[in-house]
Amino acid sequence: MRPTVHDIAKEAGVSLATVDRVLNARPGVREKTIARVQEAVARLGYVRDAAAANLARGRFYRLAFVLPEGPNQFVETLRAALLEACATQVADRASVKVVTTPAQDPHAVVRALRALNPRRLDGVAIMAPETPQVRDAVARLKEEGLAVVALVSDLPNAPRDRFVGIDNVAAGRTAALLTGRFAPQGGEVLVVTNSLRSRDSLDRRLGFDQVTATDFPKLSVLPTAESYDDPARMEAVAFEAAMSRPKLVGVYSMGSGNTPLLRALRRSGRLDELVVIGHELTPVTRRALIENEMAAVISQDVGHLARSALRVLRAACDAAPVFEAQERIRIEIVLRENLP
Amino acid sequence: MRPTVHDIAKEAGVSLATVDRVLNARPGVREKTIARVQEAVARLGYVRDAAAANLARGRFYRLAFVLPEGPNQFVETLRAALLEACATQVADRASVKVVTTPAQDPHAVVRALRALNPRRLDGVAIMAPETPQVRDAVARLKEEGLAVVALVSDLPNAPRDRFVGIDNVAAGRTAALLTGRFAPQGGEVLVVTNSLRSRDSLDRRLGFDQVTATDFPKLSVLPTAESYDDPARMEAVAFEAAMSRPKLVGVYSMGSGNTPLLRALRRSGRLDELVVIGHELTPVTRRALIENEMAAVISQDVGHLARSALRVLRAACDAAPVFEAQERIRIEIVLRENLP
DNA sequence: ACTGTTTTGAGGCACGTTCCTCATTTGCGG
DNA sequence: CCGCAAATGAGGAACGTGCCTCAAAACAGT
Numbered sequence: 001m002r003p004t005v006h007d008i009a010k011e012a013g014v015s016l017a018t019v020d021r022v023l024n025a026r027p028g029v030r031e032k033t034i035a036r037v038q039e040a041v042a043r044l045g046y047v048r049d050a051a052a053a054n055l056a057r058g059r060f061y062r063l064a065f066v067l068p069e070g071p072n073q074f075v076e077t078l079r080a081a082l083l084e085a086c087a088t089q090v091a092d093r094a095s096v097k098v099v100t101t102p103a104q105d106p107h108a109v110v111r112a113l114r115a116l117n118p119r120r121l122d123g124v125a126i127m128a129p130e131t132p133q134v135r136d137a138v139a140r141l142k143e144e145g146l147a148v149v150a151l152v153s154d155l156p157n158a159p160r161d162r163f164v165g166i167d168n169v170a171a172g173r174t175a176a177l178l179t180g181r182f183a184p185q186g187g188e189v190l191v192v193t194n195s196l197r198s199r200d201s202l203d204r205r206l207g208f209d210q211v212t213a214t215d216f217p218k219l220s221v222l223p224t225a226e227s228y229d230d231p232a233r234m235e236a237v238a239f240e241a242a243m244s245r246p247k248l249v250g251v252y253s254m255g256s257g258n259t260p261l262l263r264a265l266r267r268s269g270r271l272d273e274l275v276v277i278g279h280e281l282t283p284v285t286r287r288a289l290i291e292n293e294m295a296a297v298i299s300q301d302v303g304h305l306a307r308s309a310l311r312v313l314r315a316a317c318d319a320a321p322v323f324e325a326q327e328r329i330r331i332e333i334v335l336r337e338n339l340p
Numbered sequence: 341m342r343p344t345v346h347d348i349a350k351e352a353g354v355s356l357a358t359v360d361r362v363l364n365a366r367p368g369v370r371e372k373t374i375a376r377v378q379e380a381v382a383r384l385g386y387v388r389d390a391a392a393a394n395l396a397r398g399r400f401y402r403l404a405f406v407l408p409e410g411p412n413q414f415v416e417t418l419r420a421a422l423l424e425a426c427a428t429q430v431a432d433r434a435s436v437k438v439v440t441t442p443a444q445d446p447h448a449v450v451r452a453l454r455a456l457n458p459r460r461l462d463g464v465a466i467m468a469p470e471t472p473q474v475r476d477a478v479a480r481l482k483e484e485g486l487a488v489v490a491l492v493s494d495l496p497n498a499p500r501d502r503f504v505g506i507d508n509v510a511a512g513r514t515a516a517l518l519t520g521r522f523a524p525q526g527g528e529v530l531v532v533t534n535s536l537r538s539r540d541s542l543d544r545r546l547g548f549d550q551v552t553a554t555d556f557p558k559l560s561v562l563p564t565a566e567s568y569d570d571p572a573r574m575e576a577v578a579f580e581a582a583m584s585r586p587k588l589v590g591v592y593s594m595g596s597g598n599t600p601l602l603r604a605l606r607r608s609g610r611l612d613e614l615v616v617i618g619h620e621l622t623p624v625t626r627r628a629l630i631e632n633e634m635a636a637v638i639s640q641d642v643g644h645l646a647r648s649a650l651r652v653l654r655a656a657c658d659a660a661p662v663f664e665a666q667e668r669i670r671i672e673i674v675l676r677e678n679l680p
Numbered sequence: 681a682c683t684g685t686t687t688t689g690a691g692g693c694a695c696g697t698t699c700c701t702c703a704t705t706t707g708c709g710g
Numbered sequence: 711c712c713g714c715a716a717a718t719g720a721g722g723a724a725c726g727t728g729c730c731t732c733a734a735a736a737c738a739g740t
Contacts, residue, residue: 001400004696005696005697006696016720016721017718017720018717020698020699024699026699028717029717030718049696049697050391051390051394051432051695051696052391052695052696052697052725053698054725055389055392055696055697055698055726056697056698056699056724057698057699057725058725081665087387092391095342173677173678174675174677174678176677178675181522181635295521325421325424326643330641331678332672335514337513337516337517337547337551338510338511338513338514340668344726354688355690356689356690357688357689358689360727361687363728368687368688369688389725391725392725393727394695394727395697395725395726395728396727396728398695398728
């Protein structure tokens, strides 16, 4: 059996109340006594029973997730993973509210953040492009004492407690390395995204350029084409590039919008000679991998993302340390053969 | 606030005792009453507070991990991850004993398993090659009522409750796909391992052959070379192949022993023209990736492995269902640019 | 209506911790 | 040595659930 606070008290020769005061860093204990208790803790190898502690504390975490809305498979699966995580022990003693905002309206996010009542909430996870208004809204939430984490796309200049997601520069570098090795003959690479306003796309492009510049001189990377979340525009841009650029060897899709992209490439008849690399495993990209239409998908485990965000938010609420190793989101490379 | 058993009792118009009997599937309640309680549970959206339940139950999980011993970086990091996981909430209300057995002695595992006292233990995780003796030892543990999971290397014909690890056939298929795409010109591929006795090596070879046979006719895969955990032998075999086979384009290392392998290939002077793919991210393989000596490493997150084994063991002890999505160990592809 | 069985109610103790209150002791300055 | 504040002890209630006992009620078959 593990030692309890009672054992510590006995071992240190103090009362239970004093042990409690020391363990919870409450004032009113002499240095000497603190040391004595801590020694006893070390000697007996005491570790606080988190279950009992939470029970006694009656702690309840009121959390909110602000996600973009739209025909975005990735966000849909993220939301599903979130709800699934809530049904398990990860979300124990927590209530989670999911708020969605129109993807294309940068003010909508701000409005949604303002609409949150800080007194009825302990923490917020935000997935949104970084704008000055969003930064201000985050700052306001922090001032109100809320825990704030950025999700998927970082808000590096906002006072968020933490970013939960992959290192997008490294993700872009990984995409470049795969493109370069899958297309050793070299040629032109088309880079597309729905919007460069999001920090994640920006970072990915940055990483992609770093590696192609230093390691794959035979690749020439075209300027980023933005679709602004318009499928028709995405399809037109991709089709145009495929038809007019004979030296095209690869396409790197940094955002969503893989359905119109693949449709265009299929239509151009050049899909099987192109190395297509995209992000996020969805039904669309999964199918494309199986059909050999996409060479690789760079992905992040949405289940891990959801659980990690929940754990990190709770830790931030308690100003407790996080278990780093568990919260590092991996850049997953998914090929046809290691589809989960 | 979340509803409690008290709320359920009130809602269903029964006593607390009856609610408890229904929730814990104890006998002595009429069908009609059971239905009434379950309706109340559904209506109020009650979910059992796992923390309080475990506390009340006073459940304590006594677990043991049986791991191979030896100069194996992978096992070392696994053990470290295990100890780290024990220090966190994952191992809450559990004691974990780690037993190591000499890697090369198949009887040592059996002896270690026999030495376990089933009355002082609730569950065991085993990482060992599958032999008839191991199967019998596992069967004996199961008969004693222990939970048993196979770790990393499956024991498909033993009555283990579950396998925690990657799908090694798929891992082999992934390695083949990478080799084929990284070496489109084709040629010979050397496959090495420390021992084909382990189920994982066997499965990886199987998967590797499947994909090379169907998708990469230009690759000809050599018979598996075994080192029997002897670094000198590994080095000799690899050097010999590199020197005598001009058409060699790739090496697939299915087990441990990457240090002597890389040393041999370096010595042969052909390392930079070979596509080397190995398993498990260790200091050795990490360095080889950074130096561009290895093209890719197929890995499994040891932290995830450790935490998953703990969770699965606990669930098996309680005959509780596991949260599948969280326990699926991914086949990670690690390149230079997405090193964690 | 009688017995006997099954079902239900009521209550209490336990788990390990937190967080109170109130009384007591200790240390310190004067 | 006194007075005062700080430090400590003792005890208890609570958190939500599990698990136990004993008695009361409902129901079955005769």
